[in-house]
Amino acid sequence: MYPRWGSFVKWILAAALLIAYPHFAPPFWVVNIVAYGVVLGIITLSLTFLAAYGGMVSLAQMSVAGVAGYTLAILSPHAANMGAMILPWPLTIALAIALGTLTGTVIGLISVRTQGISLLMITLAIGMVFFYLTQQNTTLFHGFDGFRGIAVPVVLGVSLRDPLVFYYLCLGLGGALYTAVTYLVRTPFGTALQGIRDNPRRLAALGYWVELHKVAAFGVAGFIAAVGGVLSLWYHAGISPGSIGMTAMVNILIIAVIGGLGHPRGAILGALLFVIIQNFAVDLFSRDRFNTVIGLTFLLIVLCSPDGLIGIWARLRRKRFGAMVKASPGTKG
Numbered sequence: 001m002y003p004r005w006g007s008f009v010k011w012i013l014a015a016a017l018l019i020a021y022p023h024f025a026p027p028f029w030v031v032n033i034v035a036y037g038v039v040l041g042i043i044t045l046s047l048t049f050l051a052a053y054g055g056m057v058s059l060a061q062m063s064v065a066g067v068a069g070y071t072l073a074i075l076s077p078h079a080a081n082m083g084a085m086i087l088p089w090p091l092t093i094a095l096a097i098a099l100g101t102l103t104g105t106v107i108g109l110i111s112v113r114t115q116g117i118s119l120l121m122i123t124l125a126i127g128m129v130f131f132y133l134t135q136q137n138t139t140l141f142h143g144f145d146g147f148r149g150i151a152v153p154v155v156l157g158v159s160l161r162d163p164l165v166f167y168y169l170c171l172g173l174g175g176a177l178y179t180a181v182t183y184l185v186r187t188p189f190g191t192a193l194q195g196i197r198d199n200p201r202r203l204a205a206l207g208y209w210v211e212l213h214k215v216a217a218f219g220v221a222g223f224i225a226a227v228g229g230v231l232s233l234w235y236h237a238g239i240s241p242g243s244i245g246m247t248a249m250v251n252i253l254i255i256a257v258i259g260g261l262g263h264p265r266g267a268i269l270g271a272l273l274f275v276i277i278q279n280f281a282v283d284l285f286s287r288d289r290f291n292t293v294i295g296l297t298f299l300l301i302v303l304c305s306p307d308g309l310i311g312i313w314a315r316l317r318r319k320r321f322g323a324m325v326k327a328s329p330g331t332k333g
Contacts, residue, residue, distance in 0.1 A: 018171055032275075033279065035166055035167045035171075037272040038271070039228055040228070040275065041268035042177055042231065043061055043065050043229070043252055045224055046061045046222070047252055047253065048264055049181050050221045053194050056115070056214065058221070059252075060127040061221065061249075063103075063126065063249070064107070064226060065225045065228050065244070066244035068096040069244075072096040076150055096230055097230065100227075103222055104218050104226070105219040109215055124249070127249050131244055134244065144241065146239050149238065150233060150239075152237070173231065178265075178268070181224070192208055193214075196208065254270075258301050258308050258309065259308050260305075260307045261308065262311070266309060270309065
């Protein structure tokens with residue numbers, strides 16, 4: 001019973017710390033570091049879910065987030081339409097997330113019959129198609145410029161872009177999605193998905209519809225990425241083709257690997273480290289060297305721990321536990 005209570009107490013303390021954090025931290029650290037890190041972590045969580053429990057690495061998750069972001073941008077008041085609202089904001093948000101989820105499902109329908117490098121390249125190709133579509137279409141997507149000055153909803157007189165409100169919004173949605181993923185993988189669907197990851201032929205022989213489970217996993221991942229896309233749009237107050245291009249797609253994969261593809265926690269940890277390096281590498285190196293710093297960090301973590309930050313933490317815990325066992329009274333040498 002003690003380990004369970006110990007874990008419960010740790011989660012309570014972590015939650016209390018996160019809730020109290022914005023009251024003693026500077027606004028820059030609240031919004032630009034933690035809140036934005038959670039936003040990137042949510043998008044990365046969609047990739048981690050597919051990779052860890054479905055054995056499918058997709059490079060199209062930023063594109064799914066982009067579909068949700070562009071949908072919300074088109075329907076929301078912004079600088080180009082002089083503040084005109086096309087639909088009520090609750091409906092626009094629901095429509096954006098629905099289209100993002102649908103996009104993820106369609107990507108799954110296209111790519112689930114492949115695996116490994118073939119699936120990776122198909123999702124990359126889909127992502128690049130969407131990137132060039134937004135870049136070249138000036139009527140709907142505004143081409144290179146994209147959308148700027150997106151109006152963020154105001155609820156009860158408080159803007160959702162207010163630093164404190166936005167932080168708690170990101171924290172709440174990130175915690176809810178993380179909890180949903182950890183619960184989902186313990187359900188019959190999640191158990192079957194992991195079985196398909198390990199041995200699809202055996203699961204098919206047992207009567208499971210392998211392709212349907214994979215498509216459903218892409219749909220779940222699409223929903224998660226769509227929520228991240230909405231939050232990303234509000235954080236940046238805009239969206240453009242550059243925010244969903246090749247660099248953005250690869251960054252999500254780098255974040256997932258840095259944090260650790262084996263567990264959902266890795267998505268958030270990797271995103272926070274990525275954002276910290278993104279903001280403070282300029283103080284040590286020139287802005288042009290940012291990708292070099294990220295690359296070196298990526299190589300260092302992968303060489304030291306193929307499981308990313310989660311793997312490093314797990315090894316430190318095992319060493320600490322081993323030291324405690326050796327030091328305990330009555331332990332034989």
